[in-house]
Amino acid sequence: MTAAPLKVLVIDDEPPIRKLLRMGLSTQGYQVLEASNGKSALEMLGEHPDLIILDLGLPDIDGHQLLANLRSRAEAVPIVVLSSRGDEAGKVRALDLGADDYITKPFGMEELLARMRAALRHQLQVQGERPVFRVGELSVDLVRRIVKLGDQDVKLSPKEYDLLRILVQHAGKVLTHKFLLNELWDDLTDAQYLRVYVRQLRQKVEIDPERPQYILTETGVGYRLRAPD
Known part of the structure; x- marks a missing residue:
């Protein structure tokens, strides 16, 4: 029996970025869920994603506030921030709020995939101890x-x-x-x-x-x- 593909929730308000991630992740066997704003992202948690890719620059909810909300509702789900904000203070705040990793745009797909694998391995390690x-x-x-x-x-x-x-x-x-x-x-x-x-x-x-x-x-x-x- 083939294992079900891992679900990745992509939260980004830019259609070209979502398309790029959808194509890149799908070819690696991931099932991609998409949300263009914070409100729909919170609703998509009902689909039980295995990993979240979050852009902080959303139109309706402050990115850090949404991150804190996602972390409180999905404590064990790895969250990788993918953002054009490269300031150190913003990175530190995101990581302190519970992000597992932080990658700045523009980004390489291979690096993103490697960071995702590391975040998923960390989750398994915590569960398995x-x-x-x-x-x-x-x-x-x-x-x-x-x-x-x-x-x-x-x-x-x-x-x-x-x-x-x-x-x-x-x-x-x-x-x-x-x-x-x-x-x-x-x-x-x-x-x-x-x-x-x-x-x-x-x-x-x-x-x-x-x-x-x-x-x-x-x-x-x-x-x-x-x-x-």
């Missing part, structure tokens, strides 16, 4: 708290391990500086503390810390751990 995470040469046993790079054990400080654990639990998702600071220190707001620990962690888990393969920087926004291939 796999005890051992593996990507490339890096493995993290969340039960026994064992970290390996290839066959070599990696010794981490408690704070370094906490940072890695949070990244693993959200692998494939962009985590903002604010989110990570709140998770790790509660009362700290200076992202420099976070940068220091990310640099230390990269020295231990990256094959080449100057060209990281696993802990990726989203400039001005935060960090993302590469999802398993």
